Each structure stands twice: as structure tokens, then as C-alpha cells.
Amino acid sequence: MKRKRLIGSAIAISLLLLLSGCETNLVVFQPMGPQAQKIADLINWSLIWIGLIVIVVISMFVYFVWKYRAGANSKYEPEEHGNKWIEITWTTIPIIIVILLIVPTVRTLYDLEEIPEGYEDQEPLVIHVTSADWKWIFSYPEENIETVNYVNIPVKRPVIFKLTSAGTMQSFWIPSLSGQIYTMAKMEVELPIVADYEGSYFGKNTNFNGEGYQGMEFEVLVQSSNDFDEWVQEVKEKAPKLTEEDYTEILKPSHLGRLTFSNTHLDWIDHADHHADEYLYPDLYYEHGYPGQIFYDEDNDENAVEETGGDHNHEH
Amino acid sequence: MNIKWDKILLGGDPLLVGSQIAIVLTTVGIIAAITYFKKWKWLWNEWLTTVDHKKIGIMYILSAVLMFFRGGVDGLMMKAQTAVPENTFLDAQHYNEVFTTHGVIMILFMAMPMLMGIINLAMPLQIGARDVAFPQLNALSFWLFFSGAMLFNLSFVVGGSPDAGWTSYFPLAGKEFSPGIGNNYYMVALQIAGIGTLASGINFIVTILKMRTKGMTLMKMPMFTWTVLVTSLIIIIAFPIFTVALLLGMMDRLYGTHFFTVEAGGLDMLWANLFWLWGHPEVYIVVLPAFGIYSDIISTFAKKRLYGYTSMVWAVVLISVLSMLVWVHHFFTMGVGPAVNSVFSITTMLIAVPTGIKMFNWLFTMRKGRIEFTTPMLWSLAFIPTFLIGGVTGVMLAMAAADFQYHNTLFLVAHFHYTLIPGVVYAVFAALYYYWPKMFGYKLSEKIGKWHFWLFNIGFNVTFFPMFFLGLNGAVRRAYTYSAESGFSTLFLISAIGSIILAAGFAALVYNIYWSFRYAERNVGNDPWGNGRTLEWSIGSPAPHYNFATLPEVKTIDAFWYMKKEKKGLGLRKSDLKPIHMPSKSWIPVYMGAAFFVFGFMLVFEWHILSIFGGLAVLAGLVFRSFDYNSGYYVPVEEIIETEKWRGEIK
Numbered sequence: 015m016k017r018k019r020l021i022g023s024a025i026a027i028s029l030l031l032l033l034s035g036c037e038t039n040l041v042v043f044q045p046m047g048p049q050a051q052k053i054a055d056l057i058n059w060s061l062i063w064i065g066l067i068v069i070v071v072i073s074m075f076v077y078f079v080w081k082y083r084a085g086a087n088s089k090y091e092p093e094e095h096g097n098k099w100i101e102i103t104w105t106t107i108p109i110i111i112v113i114l115l116i117v118p119t120v121r122t123l124y125d126l127e128e129i130p131e132g133y134e135d136q137e138p139l140v141i142h143v144t145s146a147d148w149k150w151i152f153s154y155p156e157e158n159i160e161t162v163n164y165v166n167i168p169v170k171r172p173v174i175f176k177l178t179s180a181g182t183m184q185s186f187w188i189p190s191l192s193g194q195i196y197t198m199a200k201m202e203v204e205l206p207i208v209a210d211y212e213g214s215y216f217g218k219n220t221n222f223n224g225e226g227y228q229g230m231e232f233e234v235l236v237q238s239s240n241d242f243d244e245w246v247q248e249v250k251e252k253a254p255k256l257t258e259e260d261y262t263e264i265l266k267p268s269h270l271g272r273l274t275f276s277n278t279h280l281d282w283i284d285h286a287d288h289h290a291d292e293y294l295y296p297d298l299y300y301e302h303g304y305p306g307q308i309f310y311d312e313d314n315d316e317n318a319v320e321e322t323g324g325d326h327n328h329e330h
Numbered sequence: 331m332n333i334k335w336d337k338i339l340l341g342g343d344p345l346l347v348g349s350q351i352a353i354v355l356t357t358v359g360i361i362a363a364i365t366y367f368k369k370w371k372w373l374w375n376e377w378l379t380t381v382d383h384k385k386i387g388i389m390y391i392l393s394a395v396l397m398f399f400r401g402g403v404d405g406l407m408m409k410a411q412t413a414v415p416e417n418t419f420l421d422a423q424h425y426n427e428v429f430t431t432h433g434v435i436m437i438l439f440m441a442m443p444m445l446m447g448i449i450n451l452a453m454p455l456q457i458g459a460r461d462v463a464f465p466q467l468n469a470l471s472f473w474l475f476f477s478g479a480m481l482f483n484l485s486f487v488v489g490g491s492p493d494a495g496w497t498s499y500f501p502l503a504g505k506e507f508s509p510g511i512g513n514n515y516y517m518v519a520l521q522i523a524g525i526g527t528l529a530s531g532i533n534f535i536v537t538i539l540k541m542r543t544k545g546m547t548l549m550k551m552p553m554f555t556w557t558v559l560v561t562s563l564i565i566i567i568a569f570p571i572f573t574v575a576l577l578l579g580m581m582d583r584l585y586g587t588h589f590f591t592v593e594a595g596g597l598d599m600l601w602a603n604l605f606w607l608w609g610h611p612e613v614y615i616v617v618l619p620a621f622g623i624y625s626d627i628i629s630t631f632a633k634k635r636l637y638g639y640t641s642m643v644w645a646v647v648l649i650s651v652l653s654m655l656v657w658v659h660h661f662f663t664m665g666v667g668p669a670v671n672s673v674f675s676i677t678t679m680l681i682a683v684p685t686g687i688k689m690f691n692w693l694f695t696m697r698k699g700r701i702e703f704t705t706p707m708l709w710s711l712a713f714i715p716t717f718l719i720g721g722v723t724g725v726m727l728a729m730a731a732a733d734f735q736y737h738n739t740l741f742l743v744a745h746f747h748y749t750l751i752p753g754v755v756y757a758v759f760a761a762l763y764y765y766w767p768k769m770f771g772y773k774l775s776e777k778i779g780k781w782h783f784w785l786f787n788i789g790f791n792v793t794f795f796p797m798f799f800l801g802l803n804g805a806v807r808r809a810y811t812y813s814a815e816s817g818f819s820t821l822f823l824i825s826a827i828g829s830i831i832l833a834a835g836f837a838a839l840v841y842n843i844y845w846s847f848r849y850a851e852r853n854v855g856n857d858p859w860g861n862g863r864t865l866e867w868s869i870g871s872p873a874p875h876y877n878f879a880t881l882p883e884v885k886t887i888d889a890f891w892y893m894k895k896e897k898k899g900l901g902l903r904k905s906d907l908k909p910i911h912m913p914s915k916s917w918i919p920v921y922m923g924a925a926f927f928v929f930g931f932m933l934v935f936e937w938h939i940l941s942i943f944g945g946l947a948v949l950a951g952l953v954f955r956s957f958d959y960n961s962g963y964y965v966p967v968e969e970i971i972e973t974e975k976w977r978g979e980i981k
């Protein structure tokens with residue numbers, strides 16, 4: 015009895031959630047470019063098999079529990095303890111399902127590394143992405159412009175993001191366009207994407223990196239190629255130049271709004287380089303509680319703040 | 331040495347001051363009560379210095395229930411904070427501390443000790459042994475766990491909590507980005523508890539390999555004991571990795587080395603690799619004994635032999651091997667390339683096969699059985715469909731390309747709660763109801779137990795099911811708030827309501843413990859469920875301190891079941907009784923716990939000179955132990971006869 019009620023309410027709840035889920039925005043299922051599309055296809059394929067497994071197992075479960083409850087007087091064989099063929103069956107079927115899921119997974123993994131089909135002949139737009147606490151810095155080396163916390167890209171043209179970090183590890187995610195990838199200091203990873211439709215999409219960091227993690231978001235604006243060229247031109251003409259001092263300020267832990275510059279920090283520092291200078295400000299991260307000893311490196315002296323650990327307690 | 335006295339206690343926040351006051355009052359209250367009832371001596375002799383595996387088990391479980399409370403309150407605080415958008419109940423920093431302590435406490439100071447407690451309690455009884463192989467080491471393991479847990483909890487009010495997540499990824503967790511001492515607590519407290527766990531692993535392996543009673547071959551062991559054996563093997567393989575990682579992390583934080591820093595060529599990914607090389611096996615360390623518990627309980631209450639025993643054993647072994655080969659699935663997004671990701675996708679998905687085998691075997695154990703819906707059985711039944719959801723979403727996450735979209739979202743949080751809660755917590759509850767009479771001589775109330783069951787189950791699903799959808803909507807984990815425009819509000823609110831129901835379920839358990847302690851019927855007999863299959867049900871309830879008056883002889887699997895059936899091997903003859911040799915109690919384990927606590931505290935606060943003295947205090951314990959020649963004592967036959975009176979007259 016009770017079991018049935020449980021199942022009943024479970025189904026009701028899941029339906030309810032499914033419906034409410036559809037109303038809101040299941041961003042992962044609304045791909046706006048070929049990379050995200052490939053992942054969504056893979057997920058849909060997996061859902062078929064997962065659904066099948068769930069249905070089979072739950073049905074068996076409900077049936078057995080109901081049929082063999084004490085007092086039901088169904089067949090009772092306390093000594094039964096195995097059957098070779100049954101066991102071989104339920105080993106083989108899962109192996110087959112695993113193979114059915116693995117093959118497209120591997121294929122998708124390789125596909126995601128490449129510039130999507132149909133776009134190979136275009137020259138990709140290269141954008142360097144530097145993550146810092148708690149902002150995203152986008153540098154367009156070819157165009158020689160730099161933006162903070164937003165990135166504009168042309169529609170239907172391949173873009174290659176080359177990502178690194180100035181400090182902590184972050185994860186770069188534009189769910190409408192592709193899956194995530196980590197940014198790490200002193201190394202570089204690449205993420206090719208294409209956007210099929212103009213529009214504005216959200217991007218964010220998903221890898222926890224301290225107090226300001228929550229607001230570490232950016233906007234991706236996909237424009238027609240004319241609009242994009244115009245925008246680049248305008249930035250080149252109107253945006254201020256980024257100086258090394260400004261840049262040092264930007265790298266300090268903070269939330270910034272949007273910024274735009276008509277040159278890039280790549281002129282003097284590439285954080286992806288293994289021997290890149292560090293910009294570390296341990297003092298600025300002190301929260302509360304007992305301060306620990308901070309170790310300064312000579313390389314970092316020029317950037318470090320001249321204060322000893324924990325003597326300023328910023329309010330929260 | 332420059333001690334900043336004014337910064338030792340955290341202050342300012344009403345939440346913290348309130349907790350400090352509460353902690354002080356509770357401590358004073360406990361001390362006053364013990365003194366008033368003149369229980370100090372009893373406490374010292376019967377509990378603090380005990381080496382009896384059953385009492386150690388009970389202490390583990392008691393501490394773990396307390397830790398569940400703490401971890402649960404953390405969980406509720408997070409749910410309260412995210413119930414509505416842009417809430418200000420907790421600020422970012424506090425939320426970060428809360429999910430960090432929640433994760434660490436739930437896994438290392440709740441799930442682990444709960445299972446250690448149940449293992450301690452049941453495993454020696456299942457194999458017909460009188461204690462574990464090294465009883466004093468066993469007590470040491472407990473006190474090291476306790477010391478680590480207390481040190482870790484202290485961080486909330488003294489010095490500041492760790493705030494870099496339970497994974498404590500570098501470089502974030504290093505001094506460059508977390509200059510307070512909060513994360514020192516993580517490095518030091520987990521190290522202390524970890525040493526204890528490692529010792530337990532060794533202890534259990536030796537116990538199972540060397541101390542099985544006559545006739546109990548490996549393939550006649552109860553399933554739970556099998557899982558304990560395999561789990562212990564994983565412990566001794568995986569924990570040393572964590573020990574090293576924590577040591578390196580501590581060096582980075584305390585002494586300025588550069589293993590994982592951004593500066594001077596440290597490798598942050600080395601931490602991630604070491605952490606998950608331990609961390610993934612760790613989740614199997616907690617889940618495998620749970621599988622064992624379910625196997626025993628399902629077969630008991632279906633009144634049927636476990637289906638596919640041999641394949642169950644092989645499945646556990648296979649899972650344990652695979653569990654060491656999958657760690658990269660925690661960072662598919664690190665950009666290591668499709669080849670590596672493919673390999674780890676495959677190994678991860680393969681785990682689904684032995685897990686599926688186990689699922690089907692449980693189902694077929696019930697087929698053609700006579701299922702009785704007792705509380706332990708209800709928890710075991712609920713486990714199957716809920717864990718199924720955890721399992722299939724695990725397969726979805728294992729598909730690396732798809733994981734690029736799920737990683738670090740609430741989809742992941744929902745997934746691992748769907749594995750850990752049915753996979754560990756339900757098993758722990760099942761085992762508590764199941765073994766309670768063996769521990770204390772009375773059952774927990776079945777009626778309140780059903781309240782506990784339904785509230786907890788409904789609450790759990792309402793809390794965590796919406797998180798799958800939140801994740802697919804783009805809601806990330808560890809974010810302390812979200813905007814109203816995000817469209818997450820409804821699901822977050824449903825989830826928060828669920829957590830209140832969940833909490834009510836936990837309250838029902840606590841009430842059940844209280845109620846049953848006061849009113850439950852005593853004298854439940856040796857086999858209170860009436861269907862006991864394994865040796866632990868052949869001895870009195872509560873189990874006598876020497877366990878078995880005479881060591882039983884085992885001829886089949888489910889030995890007690892067949893003894894009852896064939897009415898053979900159950901009686902006790904006076905002529906067979908001999909004085910029983912038992913280990914003496916010892917003060918050294920509890921001393922070591924205290925010494926490690928002090929040592930750890932000094933390390934956490936980076937008082938280097940004082941920490942040397944702390945280290946010497948630990949060393950002193952080791953020296954004392956080397957000169958400890960106590961070789962135990964004998965339980966006289968008269969005492970045995972007296973204790974075994976419940977069997978009727980012994981001839």
C-alpha cells in the first residue's frame with residue numbers, strides 16, 4: 015500500500031518538476047551553435063537509454079516487492095541462490111548499453127576539439143581569455159583590442175578561445191555555445207566555438223574561486239559580421255589605452271563592470287607562459303579570523319601590497 | 331613568537347557569538363551533569379579507556395550522529411540562504427565556509443565514522459571473533475578520528491573555518507589566495523583523522539584474514555564482512571595518497587614551500603590529481619560497506635538466501651579495482667585532451683556494470699521471498715530506486731563530452747547526494763534499526779521509525795530532485811545567491827521546503843532514540859528480528875563483552891540460519907566453557923587523541939615552537955606504549971555462566 019503511494023507521489027512530483035523545468039529555461043537543451051548542439055544530441059541519446067534502464071529496474075522492483083510481500087502467498091523458495099544464464103544476461107545487457115553510450119561520447123570528444131564542419135575554410139577569430147579574481151579579460155590580438163566581462167563575436171565564424179588564468183583556477187562556460195573548460199595559471203587551453211545565431215548569451219565561471227566567485231559572469235554578444243567590424247573599429251578609435259598600472263589594478267581581487275581598451279595586455283604579459291611574472295596580492299584576500307604568515311617571493315615584490323597579514327579587516 | 335591574542339576568538343557576528351556561548355554553556359552543562367551524577371569514574375573506566383570493539387563502535391556512532399547534526403545544520407543554512415533570490419542571510423564568505431565544512435563533515439566526520447562504528451560493532455560478531463586483531467589500535471583509531479573532528483569543528487568559533495570547498499583545490503587553498511588560518515584546519519585535522527582511518531583499515535584486514543572462527547572460509551563470510559574486507563583494502567591503498575597530499579599542502583601553507591602554488595612553478599593540478607586519487611576511492615570506501623549492509627538486511631527480511639553470492643563478491647572486488655582508475659572524471663574539463671578523457675569515460679562507465687549486477691541480485695533476492703516491511707527493510711527498499719537515480723545520472727556525468735555541460739552545476743550536486751544519501755545514510759539508518767537491539771538490548775520503535783522513514787524520504791527527494799533541473803538551467807554549485815531574473819527561484823524554493831521535511835525526519839530519529847531508551851520493551855532475546863541468518867544473532871542482546879562464550883563452528887554460509895533449521899550447534903555446554911582471555915583497557919589511546927589535538931592546534935595557529943612541544947607530547951605516548959607490558963586478563967567461567975543465563979540452564 016504505502017509503497018504504491020510512494021511511487022505515486024514520486025511520479026507526480028517528477029512530472030511537476032519536469033513541467034516546471036520546461037517552463038524555465040533548460041539552457042543546456044537550447045544549443046545555439048554546433049558545439050553545444052553536439053553535446054545536446056549526446057545528452058538526448060543518453061537519456062533514451064537511461065530512461066529505459068530506469069523503467070525496467072523500477073518495474074521489476076515494484077513488481078517483486080508487491081508480489082512477494084509477506085502474506086501474499088506467492089511462491090517461496092528460500093534456498094534459491096543464483097542462475098548462470100540470468101546472471102550472464104544482466105551482465106551482458108549493461109555492457110552493450112555502455113558501448114552504445116561510449117562510442118558517441120568518444121566521437122563527440124574528438125569533434126569538440128575541431129572547428130565544426132562547414133566552417134573550416136574560414137579564418138578563425140582568435141581571442142585570448144584571461145581569468146582573474148573575479149573578472150574575465152578578453153584580448154583580441156589581431157584587432158589589438160581588449161574587453162573585460164563581455165565579449166563580442168561575429169556570427170557563423172569560428173572563434174578560437176585561448177584560455178589562461180592570472181591566479182586561481184576557473185572554469186569558462188557559455189552553455190548555449192559549448193561546454194566548460196578550466197583556465198589555469200601558466201598554461202593555455204583552447205576552446206573552438208561557432209555561434210549560429212545572433213543574440214546575447216550568458217557566460218560564467220563555474221569553478222569556485224573564493225569570495226567573489228558568485229558574480230563572475232560575462233556576456234557573449236553574437237553580432238553580424240558587419241556589426242562586429244564596426245564595433246571593432248569604434249573601439250579602436252574611442253577606447254582608452256590600457257597601461258601596465260591600470261592592468262595591475264584590474265588584476266586585484268574585485269568585481270568590475272565592463273571595460274574596453276584599444277590595446278591588449280599581451281604586449282607585456284602572457285599569463286600562459288610558464289615563466290610569466292606573477293601578480294599576487296595575498297593581503298587583499300584576508301577575510302577574518304586568525305591571520306597566517308604570508309610568504310613573499312622576490313618576483314612578486316613589485317606587485318605586493320606593503321602591508322602585513324590581516325591588519326585590515328574589510329567589512330562584510 | 332608573536333601571538334595575536336585578540337584574533338584567536340572570532341567575533342562580531344551574532345551567529346558566531348551565539349555559537350560560542352552555546353558551546354561554552356553545553357560544555358559546562360555536561361561537566362556539571364557528570365560531576366553531579368558522579369559519573370566521572372564510570373565514564374573513564376567504561377568508555378574513555380575501553381578497547382571493546384562494541385563500545386568503540388557505539389562511540390563512533392554517537393559522535394557521527396552529532397556530526398550529522400552539525401553537517402545537517404550547515405545544509406539547512408545553505409538551503410535557507412538560497413531559498414529566495416538575493417538573500418542576505420549568509421554573505422559570500424560565510425556561505426563558502428558553510429559548504430566547505432558541510433562537505434568535509436558529512437563525508438569524513440559523519441559517513442566515515444558511522445560506517446566505522448557499524449563495522450566495529452558487527453564485523454567481529456559476524457566472523458565469530460572476540461574482538462578485532464589489535465584492540466588498542468582500534469581505540470587509537472577512534473580517538474584520532476574524534477580528535478580530528480573536534481579540531482575541525484573548533485574552526486567555526488576559533489580562528490576561522492576553511493573556505494576552499496571540501497576539495498580544497500589549490501592554488502585557491504594556498505596562502506596566496508587564502509591567507510587566514512582557516513585552511514590550516516583542513517590540512518591538519520584531516521591528517522589526524524586520516525591516520526586513524528588508515529590504522530582501522532589495517533586492523534580490519536588482519537581481523538578478517540586471521541580471526542574468523544572455525545570453518546568460516548572466505549566464501550562463507552557474510553556479505554557485509556566481505557565488503558569490509560574490500561573497503562579496508564581500498565583504505566590502505568588510497569589513504570596514504572591523501573596523507574602525502576595533506577602533508578605537502580600543509581608545508582605550502584605553514585612553511586612556504588611551493589608544491590601547489592602559482593609562484594615558483596608549483597603545480598595546482600598535482601593537488602587535484604592527488605586529491606581525487608584518494609577522493610574517488612573514498613566514496614567507494616563509504617558506499618561498499620553500505621552495499622554489504624543492504625545485502626544482509628534484504629536477505630534477512632526477504633527470508634531468502636542472497637542471490638548470486640559469488641557474483642556479488644566479484645562485483646565488489648571489481649568495483650574496488652575500477653574505483654582507483656577513474657579519478658580524472660572529476661576534471662574532464664581540465665583540457666587534457668580527448669584521448670585521456672575517453673579512457674577515463676570508459677573506466678567510469680564500466681563501474682555501472684558491477685553495480686548493475688548488484689542491483690539485479692538484490693532484486694532477485696526478493697523474488698520468491700517473503701518480504702517483511704520492517705524499518706531496516708524499508709530503508710533498504712527505498713535505497714534501490716533512489717540510488718538508481720544517483721547511478722544513472724552518474725553514467726550521464728561519466729560521458730565526458732556531456733559532463734562539459736553538467737560539471738560544477740547543481741546537477742552534479744543532485745547526483746552525488748542521490749548516491750551518498752541512499753548509498754550511505756539510508757544504509758546507516760537501516761543498520762542502526764537493525765543492530766540497535768544487539769547494541770543495547772531493545773529495539774527502536776518501529777512506529778516512530780516509519781515517521782522517520784517517510785519524512786526523510788519525501789524530504790530528501792523534494793530537496794534534491796529539483797537540483798537536477800536547476801543544474802540544466804545553468805545554476806552552478808557553491809554560489810551563495812542568484813538573481814531574480816535567472817528564473818531559478820521556484821525550484822530553489824521547492825528545494826528549501828524539502829530540506830525542512832528532511833530535517834523533520836532527522837528529528838524523528840532523535841526522538842525515536844529518546845523514546846525507545848525510555849519506553850521500549852527490553853528482553854528482546856538473541857534474535858530479535860526472528861530471521862537472523864548470521865552469527866551475530868546467535869549471541870545475547872546486548873552482546874556480552876566477550877562476544878562468544880564458545881567459538882562457534884561454521885559449516886555453511888548464513889551459518890545461524892542453518893543452525894536454527896537443523897537445530898545443531900546452538901546450545902552451550904558447561905564442559906566446553908573455559909576462561910576467556912580479553913585485552914585490558916588502556917589510557918594511551920585517549921591520551922594520544924588529546925596529544926594530537928594539542929599538537930594539531932599549535933600547527934593550525936602556526937606557533938612553530940609550541941608545535942614542537944605538541945609533537946613531543948605525541949612522541950611521549952608512543953614511548954609509553956612501548957613499555958606497556960599488560961597482557962590482558964581472563965573472564966572466569968562463573969561470570970560467563972552468569973551472563974549466558976538467558977539461554978536457560980547451562981549443563
Ligand code: HEM
Pocket residue numbers: 401402405406408409429430432433434436437441494495496497743747750751754755793806807808809829832
Ligand atoms: C542532510 C541533508 C543535506 C542537505 C540539506 C545538503 C545540502 C547541501 C547543499 C545545499 C550543498 C551545496 C550546494 C552548493 O552550494 O554547491 C551541499 C554540498 C555537499 N554535500 Fe550536502 N546536504 C545534505 C546531506 C549530505 C550528506 C549526507 C553528504 C555526504 C555523506 C553530503 C555531502 C556533500 C558534499 C561533499 C558537498 C560538496 C561540498 C563542496 O562543494 O565543497 N551532503 N549539500
Ligand SMILES: [Cu+2]
Pocket residue numbers: 198201599664
Ligand atoms: Cu593545467
Ligand SMILES: [Cu+2]
Pocket residue numbers: 609610656657659660
Ligand atoms: Cu569520482
